[in-house]
Amino acid sequence: MSGKTERFYNIVSLATIALVVLPIGIASIVLGFGFGDNPCILCWQERAVMMFISLTTLFILRYGLRPKYLALLIFYCAIGIFMALRHTGGHFLRDIGQGFALEILGFHTYSWGIFVYWMIFICLAIILGFFGGNLVDNEDGEVRYLTKLQGSAFIIYFIVLGINSIQAITQVGPPPFIGQSDPIRFSWTPKDWKWSTQSWSNILSPMSLRGKYHVEKPVIKTQAKRDIAMFESGDELIKVKEVKLPETIIGNITDIDYHPKSKLFALVTDQFYVYILDDKLSDIKAYVHLDNLFSIEIKTLTAVSFIDRNRLMVTGINKSYVILKLDKEAKLKNQYASFKDGTDGILETRRGRFSTVRSKYAYIQSLSFDRETNEFVTLSVPNKKFNKIIATRFSSIDYMLSSEKEVFTNESEFQPHVTSLKIYDSIAYGLAPDNREIIISDNNFSSFTGSILLPVNGDYRGVVIFEKDQFIIIDGNIASYFIN
Structure with a gap:
């Protein structure tokens, strides 16, 4: 050798x-x-x-x-x-x-x-x-x-x-x-x-290659889980009128928001479209089709909220977000990386991910900007592995986690599935179509004043407060105006 x-x-x-x-x-x-x-x-x-x-x-x-x-x-x-x-x-x-x-x-x-x-x-x-x-x-x-x-x-x-x-x-x-x-x-x-x-x-x-991250995507049920709302409810909402939304909107609408100073509505769909409409919900002022795979993956647009009259945030179920700005000088041709299609007048200013602790293994379907605290607020969607709802706040300065708390701490089998959240005058309104109700709370989710029953029939997707005394709820391609 x-x-x-x-x-x-x-x-x-x-x-x-x-x-x-x-x-x-x-x-x-x-x-x-x-x-x-x-x-x-x-x-x-x-x-x-x-x-x-x-x-x-x-x-x-x-x-x-x-x-x-x-x-x-x-x-x-x-x-x-x-x-x-x-x-x-x-x-x-x-x-x-x-x-x-x-x-x-x-x-x-x-x-x-x-x-x-x-x-x-x-x-x-x-x-x-x-x-x-x-x-x-x-x-x-x-x-x-x-x-x-x-x-x-x-x-x-x-x-x-x-x-x-x-x-x-x-x-x-x-x-x-x-x-x-x-x-x-x-x-x-x-x-x-x-x-x-x-x-x-x-x-x-039973095992999954994704371990704890194998969580079913949220699905809105077509039938209520129970016949009564979670809280003591007042009278059922009364419909005063309905408006058929423009037929050119692509995809199923998942959320709506309104800014009273600009008098503009914002809609998002499950096909990654963002639409800006006038205060009559009849004329599309601008729209963009987001490239959901550019830089940061966005899974199914599910919520929209105005930050101010010219800026809005849209989020996916996976807590990825995009901030858009309404700017008359913005040109679609300069936004090739962000948008697949659209009109002039909108530009993307930021794209990122919200990181959480308590709701790491849960999706979200709701977002609201709390103007009193200047924070973004989300509610997690309960699932089989994580049957809890976490209210999470993020700073509007650095977009980092500000606070988290568990809400609806009862041991009920049916935790509310909030698909749209709006905070107006320090009151939070959460649309829970599975339970056929709008849940009412203070903006810290520390006390609940009750809920409002929704009409029996309806494919409810998004809610917004319009001119103080009216709710607008998206029902398919119809915007229904209600008073309580």
Whole structure:
């Protein structure tokens, strides 16, 4: 055997010892036995993959460098990187200093897996680059003679494997017991051991590749969930007139807003169109067709609110937003990136995403600009996984989160599904067509004064306050005027 080949196997031996002793040995002996740190179920998976990688390198030392062993290493590293990202991903966006378990050089232990697996990938690239033309250096089945250094890699591997097995059997338990999401600290006393099968329910439950982010998109039901409104209601709304909206409007209207100073209405549709109409809802003054995939994806336009007489915000169900400005000098030809089609007179000034904490796993279908606080207000849509409604406020200065609170805190099976929200004179009006009502509250959602029943028949989509004493509710392509 050439000196070059022997040096290669010595390097593999040292790499195996380093992998076994540093991340795996330190995790078990120093952090586990010394500091009482027990790995969670995801930590055990990362650690197991490292043991399989080390075992494969032992096969290389014993039987030579072969393509099948390199293929196994690549396969294990791919699994390891996935597990490390899966584990670390749940903590990436936490506030500074927050995380899980102990730190090494400022990084929590689980995040080191990403570094380790990437280093193994780099080493594999080097091996293939320098030895790719001569991967098989001995006959199939032939056993290599091991030097003392190479033999010590085997000894160290089985010692560390045995130590990890002791920790696993005592702290996790034999099958069918399985690791915990929140393990208690290490103990040599059996009465302090926690053997649990709880995590099996998560493993065996129906899964989605998107995990908690797999949430059904909100759908407005055609029938009310119940015959009575959520709160004590006054008289049913009385229709005074209706206006048929222009036939050139494309898509189903999802929301409406009105600005009394400019005397303009704004409508949005589920086909990403934004329309500006006169105060009679008969003449389209301007419109644009948003490019919903430019820069930031917008899913289904669902709400619109004037910020002032010349600016308005439109949002998608996924909390992405666009701010538009009405400007007579704006030319459609200069807005190619933002708009697919439209007229002059509108330009885009900002596009972004609202970030939340309490309603991260929920969509929205409502938005209103609170002129008293100069904040944008949204209400989340309850779903099967997150049956809560969160009122969220965002600053109009930096568009960042200002406050959140859970509203409608009853344990009812039927949480109101608010599809349109308007705040007028510090009173919030929320259209809940599923419950056939307009919910009335103060603008902080701290007290509810009741609700107004909607007429029985109607495909209600958006609500707006018009000239103080009238509601305008969108019913298909009809704008219906009501008084209470």
